[in-house]
Amino acid sequence: MSDHEDAVDFDLRGFLPYLLNIAAEESSASFQQYYKGRYGMLRTEWRVLFHLGRYGAMTAKEICDRARMHKTKVSRAVAALQAKRFLTRSQREDDRRHETLALTSQGRQAYADLAAQGQQFDRALMADFSEEEARFLRQALERIAKF
Amino acid sequence: MSDHEDAVDFDLRGFLPYLLNIAAEESSASFQQYYKGRYGMLRTEWRVLFHLGRYGAMTAKEICDRARMHKTKVSRAVAALQAKRFLTRSQREDDRRHETLALTSQGRQAYADLAAQGQQFDRALMADFSEEEARFLRQALERIAKF
DNA sequence: CGTTGTTAGTTACAAAACCAACTAATATGT
DNA sequence: ACATATTAGTTGGTTTTGTAACTAACAACG
Numbered sequence: 001m002s003d004h005e006d007a008v009d010f011d012l013r014g015f016l017p018y019l020l021n022i023a024a025e026e027s028s029a030s031f032q033q034y035y036k037g038r039y040g041m042l043r044t045e046w047r048v049l050f051h052l053g054r055y056g057a058m059t060a061k062e063i064c065d066r067a068r069m070h071k072t073k074v075s076r077a078v079a080a081l082q083a084k085r086f087l088t089r090s091q092r093e094d095d096r097r098h099e100t101l102a103l104t105s106q107g108r109q110a111y112a113d114l115a116a117q118g119q120q121f122d123r124a125l126m127a128d129f130s131e132e133e134a135r136f137l138r139q140a141l142e143r144i145a146k147f
Numbered sequence: 148m149s150d151h152e153d154a155v156d157f158d159l160r161g162f163l164p165y166l167l168n169i170a171a172e173e174s175s176a177s178f179q180q181y182y183k184g185r186y187g188m189l190r191t192e193w194r195v196l197f198h199l200g201r202y203g204a205m206t207a208k209e210i211c212d213r214a215r216m217h218k219t220k221v222s223r224a225v226a227a228l229q230a231k232r233f234l235t236r237s238q239r240e241d242d243r244r245h246e247t248l249a250l251t252s253q254g255r256q257a258y259a260d261l262a263a264q265g266q267q268f269d270r271a272l273m274a275d276f277s278e279e280e281a282r283f284l285r286q287a288l289e290r291i292a293k294f
Numbered sequence: 295c296g297t298t299g300t301t302a303g304t305t306a307c308a309a310a311a312c313c314a315a316c317t318a319a320t321a322t323g324t
Numbered sequence: 325a326c327a328t329a330t331t332a333g334t335t336g337g338t339t340t341t342g343t344a345a346c347t348a349a350c351a352a353c354g
Contacts, residue, residue, distance in 0.1 A: 099302080144173060
């Protein structure tokens, strides 16, 4: 046995963070191409759009918490989406530190398109798995993600 | 039902690329802190070190293919690891475009440490899962990653 | 009140990633 | 043999991210 093999006796190829990273990259590649190509959006922007589209108007802070994004990322993504006329900001009267973010009809259209498209990609990804396997996989990932 | 909910009828929260991304981030966070704190290494550097440690000496090109990293990333990671005296380069006589990369004893030491540490993190991550679930999870991820 | 602390969000600067152009060595086709 | 194409790897310039410092609004406590 050569030197490099007995340094550690288990197969680090199955190292979970590594596998997850590769799987994450592989699985988002084609979808990313779609939203980037069609709307010139970054992943951060898609995530913000996605949260507003899926859960309705909310503040940047709420997006930070729900989407696990740092506030600077959200801040920039919001600015970019606003420039694309996909969302509007409105200051809250009760606390002027908060801005409520809401999709414009253009933004909702983009969301509807991307959500439908995403659904397709998701189905394609899961095509190899049975219903039950898919359910388990999602639950396992949620557990690892600490949802 | 409000406008944003009927745009798409399934729960995009379970969107696989999204789940995978979050799980990947969550799972690598503490390990990343370890190798960054202890060796000042970036993820790209850890990946290169990992491949050389696990599979033995090889060229940058082989690392690109095996680790799915772009050649510029590998090139810079190799330069950084060389600066840290973790690897050496040697031109091949038969084709002087190729450089064989090999870990130094210092590099092997770092690898052994990180591999052992990684193993711990991995076990901790998998603590919630049964043997069989863990096996299935890895296989599923490998399938998605197209290994 | 008024000082101090906290929270939402932005901005500035540094680190890292991405992409395209580049060099150098080898392979291929005429 | 020589022009052209490919391959391994590096470098430069731009984009994106990360980090820390900042502003503005509110809260809490004396």
